[in-house]
Structure formats: structure tokens, C-alpha cells
Amino acid sequence: EVQLVQSGAEVKKPGESLKISCKASGYSFSSYWIGWVRQMPGKGPEWMGIIFPGDSDTRYSPSFQGQVTISADKSISTAYLQWSSLKASDTAMYYCARHSSGWDQAPFDVWGQGTVVTV
Amino acid sequence: DIQMTQSPSTLSASVGDRVTITCRASHNVNNWLAWYQQKPGKAPKLLIYKASNLESGVPSRFSGSGSGTEFTLTISSLQPDDFATYYCQQYDSFSPTFGGGTEVESK
Numbered sequence: 696e697v698q699l700v701q702s703g704a705e706v707k708k709p710g711e712s713l714k715i716s717c718k719a720s721g722y723s724f725s726s727y728w729i730g731w732v733r734q735m736p737g738k739g740p741e742w743m744g745i746i747f748p749g750d751s752d753t754r755y756s757p758s759f760q761g762q763v764t765i766s767a768d769k770s771i772s773t774a775y776l777q778w779s780s781l782k783a784s785d786t787a788m789y790y791c792a793r794h795s796s797g798w799d800q801a802p803f804d805v806w807g808q809g810t811v812v813t814v
Numbered sequence: 815d816i817q818m819t820q821s822p823s824t825l826s827a828s829v830g831d832r833v834t835i836t837c838r839a840s841h842n843v844n845n846w847l848a849w850y851q852q853k854p855g856k857a858p859k860l861l862i863y864k865a866s867n868l869e870s871g872v873p874s875r876f877s878g879s880g881s882g883t884e885f886t887l888t889i890s891s892l893q894p895d896d897f898a899t900y901y902c903q904q905y906d907s908f909s910p911t912f913g914g915g916t917e918v919e920s921k
Contacts, residue, residue: 732858739901740850740858742910756909757815790857800905802848804869806857 697721699729699791699807706813707781714777715810717791724772725749728794730803731765731776735787745799746774754799781814788812816841816904820913826921833889835916837902842882846906849878849887852915853898861900862887892918 702716719729730745744755748767755765767774774791789810792803817840827833837847845865850858860869862878865885875890889896897920902913 739915740903740912742903742912754908758909792857795860795863800846802850802860802863802903802905803858804860804863806859809857 697793697805699793699805701789701791701807701810704811704813709781709783709814711781711814712777712779713781713812714775715789715812717774717776717807719772719774719793722793724767725769726797728797728799728801729767729774730792730794731763731774732790732792732803733759733787734790734809740790743776745794747799748772748774752799781812783814785812786814815909815911816843816907818902818904818911818913820900820902820916822916823914824917824919826919827892828921829892829894831892833892833896833918835887835900835902835918837880837885837887837913839883839885839904841907843904843906845881846904847878847880847885848903848905849876850901850903851896851898852901858901889918 700718725748728745731743733741743759744765746753746765748769764777791807793805794801795804819838847865849862852858866878899915899917
């Protein structure tokens with residue numbers, strides 16, 4: 696079964712750093728783009744960026760470029776989303792999700808359960 | 815960014831109703847359009863991709879249509895499990911964007 700399992704909820708203070716994770720199983724991690732999506736309370740999803748674990752090619756939404764860092768460790772099939780200095784406005788649910796194909800132009804067909812970040 | 819506008823934002827319907835949700839893009843997205851269903855506290859679920867292709871395992875009462883800048887999601891006969899919020903997403907540009915959502919509630 697294809698599955699993405701995210702790390703647990705986090706409560707942090709403004710200015711602190713944070714790295715959340717997304718562990719993939721059931722498919723070839725290196726062969727599919729994997730991305731992060733923010734959803735603030737009561738709002739629609741926002742596409743943050745994607746990474747291709749095979750070569751670490753990374754794309755960011757202009758809204759999130761410079762605000763977060765997306766990375767992946769293909770040796771342990773895990774993607775990461777990190778902040779160097781959190782703000783109260785980063786409070787949200789964060790989902791990781793897999794592209795439905797190896798293309799960089801694809802919808803997300805498999806989603807993690809979400810990680811709540813409270814700042 | 816390409817802006818995605820959904821209408822209506824809320825839709826009241828009964829079991830058995832035919833339901834249609836519209837999504838308009840600010841620029842041509844070349845049919846790179848997906849629809850998702852989201853229930854409270856859960857991750858979105860992919861229903862439709864490339865405007866009209868049904869994702870595996872999704873009931874056939876869901877269908878998508880449209881092209882260019884205007885798209886629709888239709889539920890042919892609303893079932894109790896379908897009360898949820900629906901989002902469109904364009905993935906044509908280098909920065910995909912989602913619509914604001916349509917909540918389908920019980921009348």
C-alpha cells in the first residue's frame with residue numbers, strides 16, 4: 696500500500712526553527728515528485744513546493760520561496776519541510792503529498808495525514 | 815499566479831440531487847485541472863485529473879468537464895458520503911494553485 700506518514704503535531708514559539716517529516720512507503724520514493732501543501736484554519740489548500748528525491752530538484756511557489764526549505768533523504772524515503780525562524784502566521788496544517796506520476800506537472804494522488812504546526 | 819475561482823462557495827442539496835460546481839481560471843490552464851474532496855480533519859482526496867479523468871476507485875457518479883478556463887465537477891446523484899468541501903486545482907503553471915472551495919451541505 697502506498698502511504699505517506701507525517702511527524703506529529705508541533706507547538707513552537709516565534710523565532711524558533713522547525714523541521715517536519717513525511718515518510719513514504721509502498722512505492723519507489725526516488726521516482727515521484729513529492730510536495731507540501733499548507734492549509735490555514737478554514738481556508739483552502741496552498742501549494743508550497745515540490746522535490747524530486749531522485750536528484751533533489753526542488754521547485755517553490757513564489758509565496759513560499761525563501762520562507763521554507765524542502766528537502767528529501769532518499770536513503771530513508773523521507774521528505775522534509777523546515778523553517779529557520781517561525782512566525783505566528785505559520786500556524787496551519789501542513790500536508791505532504793505525492794504527484795500521481797513522475798512528471799513535475801501532475802496532481803497529488805496520495806496524501807499524508809497532516810501535521811499541525813502551532814506558533 | 816493563476817487565480818482559481820469556485821462557485822458557489824456553499825451549496826445546499828439533498829441526497830439524490832444532481833450537483834454542479836464551477837471553477838474558473840484567470841488564464842488558460844490547458845486542461846491541467848484536478849478536483850479534490852475534503853472532509854473535516856482529513857486530507858484532500860483526488861477525484862478527477864486532467865479535467866475529466868476519473869481517479870481509480872472514485873465512484874462513477876463523479877464527473878468532470880470543461881476546457882481552457884472554465885471547468886465543472888458534477889455529482890450525478892448525491893450520496894450521504896458526498897457531503898464535503900470540494901476544491902479545484904490547476905497544475906499548468908510552475909506554481910499550481912487551488913480554488914477557494916465549495917462546501918456541499920445538507921439541505
